[in-house]
Amino acid sequence: MKKVLGLLMASALIMSCSKDDNNNVSKVDMSKLTVGKWYFSGTKTTVAGQSVNQPYEHACTTAKDYEMYGTNGTLTGVEYTSDCNPMTYTDTYTVNGTSITSDGSTGTIKELSSSKLLIEYQETVNGVKFTYEQTYTAN
Structure with missing residues (x-):
């Protein structure tokens, strides 16, 4: 989903920055993950x-795109068009330890609090390793 945008931006805008290998989560507190709406904030x-670092640009000026993780394993997302019409998608997700899988992709939950969610995804393209850290906020 959103990691494709990060891949394109990284290819065009590689900049020097220090790497943060913090892993603050040892097991996912599902009550924090299912707290409500997680608004897209940005991708590193x-x-x-x-x-x-690429801040997430919401197309609508009056509403933010978000995802919600249901307690039943259902992921619901809403992306708003530039004229603020919502486009809703649904999927399923699973959590195993700190791994989260949805839409065929598996990531690692690196940070989770009542106000911040950070998921790291990795992939290799033509022998080159890409790491995406997607940040969401709950407010």
Whole structure:
């Protein structure tokens, strides 16, 4: 989903930055994950030790795109168009330890509080490792 945008931006805008290997989560507190709406905040993409932070740009000026993790394993997301019409999608998700899987992708929950969610995804393209850290806020 959103990591494709990060991949494109990283390819064009590689900048130097320090890598943060913090892993503050040892087991996911599902009550925090299912707290309500998680608003897209931004993506940090790291390629070959170089990182770029890309703030998430909401297309609608009066509403923010978000995802909600239901207690029943259902993921519901809403993305608003530039004229603020909502486009809703649903999927399922599973959590195993700190791993979260949805839409065929598995990531690692690196940070989870009542106000912040950070999920890291990794992939290798043509032998090059890409790491995406997607940040969400609950307010």
